[in-house]
Amino acid sequence: MSFTQQKEDKEIEEALVRDLQAGNLDAYDKIAELYQKKIYALSFNLMRNQMDAQDVTQEVLLTLFRKINTFQSKSAFSSWVYRITLNASYMKLRSKKKEPNVSIDELLPSFNGAGFQQEKIQDWSENTESLLFTNETHEVINKAVGLLPEKEKVVFLLRDVEGLSTEKVSGILDLTIPAVKSRLHRARLFLRKKLSGYFEEYNSKKGET
Amino acid sequence: MICCKECIDLLYDYIEGSLEQETSKSLEEHFEECPPCIAFLNTYKSTTTICRDTLNQIEIPDEVRRTLQSFLKEHKNQEEKK
Structure with missing residues (x-):
């Protein structure tokens, strides 16, 4: 996306937020469409x-509407939306039975x-293409991300999956920049290790045939 | 000469391009002599890419979209009556 495009999007978004703050319901539809x-x-x-994701999305959309007047344009509107989404998701998770935490340290390099x-390190990075679009691979990746401890998972989702800047993530989570970096690095190491088992096995099977 | 442990600690900043020139140079010297660390670097980078590509494929399922639409419509109607 070009810089001018980004700037235009930002202006459109700011105008929508102002309209919604003024009580314009059509602006609400547009914001919901942009963010849902x-x-x-x-x-x-x-x-x-x-x-659960459906419940949380409804709740967040409702909160955006009800609390729009508490939004201060000091920070980006999107950061505010992410924060509300995280809070609502954590509330939901807390109300459920917790899965046992996996220790991330055991999976860090030794x-x-x-x-x-x-350990012996295999380079499987060249051989992921053919596997990427299979359901099994999706399952493996989703499961690996699911196993990340919350603190690392949220940083990974915002920074690597959503593609937000380190600064923005640090603002949303109220963490220092070094803390964001260190959690992200740990998350990547953990996932690399988890995925290595899968891709290495695939490579060795391929070698046999 | 830096060791593998230091090398892996530096990977994050190396990929971001935020290392001092000198540190970056000694890291690259390490890579030249250490194929396992190159393999580690490549798979570290791949991990981010494949996870992002997979998790970004999430779309709102049709039934959820319909529920959200009627939820929003109902909510708007209530607000309009106020």
Whole structure:
């Protein structure tokens, strides 16, 4: 997306927010249309459940409407929407039975005394293409992301999946920039390790045939 | 010469391009001598790409979209009556 396009989008969005603050209901429809996919996708990726994501999306859309006058244009409107979505998703998750936490540290790389890698590292990065669009691969990836601890997962979803800047994520989550970076790095290491098992197995099977 | 552990600690900033020139250079020297770390770098980068591509495919299912539409319509009607 070009810079001018982004600027125009931002202006359109600001105008919609002002209209909604003034009580214009058509602006509400447009804002809902602009944001419902983002809200749904983020909450779905956090909770992995269609019904829950639907509930959260409804709730967030309602909150946007009811609380629009508390929104201050100091921060971006989208950051505000993300924050409300995260809060609503966490409330929902808390009301459910918790799955046992996986320790991320066990899956981080290990080194010997001299600082060399201890495990054998295979490069499967070239061979993911043919697997990417299979259901099995989707399942593996979704499951791996699902296993990330909450703190790392949310940073990963906002930064790597949504593609927001480190600064924006730090504002939304009220974290320092180094904290965002370190959580994201840990999330990537964890996922890399989880996916390695799957892709390495695929590669060795391919080697046999 | 930096070791694998330092190398992996630096990967994030290396990919962002935010390392000092000198650090970046010693990292690249390490890569030249350490195929496992190159494999690690490649798969680290791939991990982000394939996860993003997969998770971004989420669309609102039709039935959810319909529910949301009628929810919004109902909500708007209530507000208009106020």
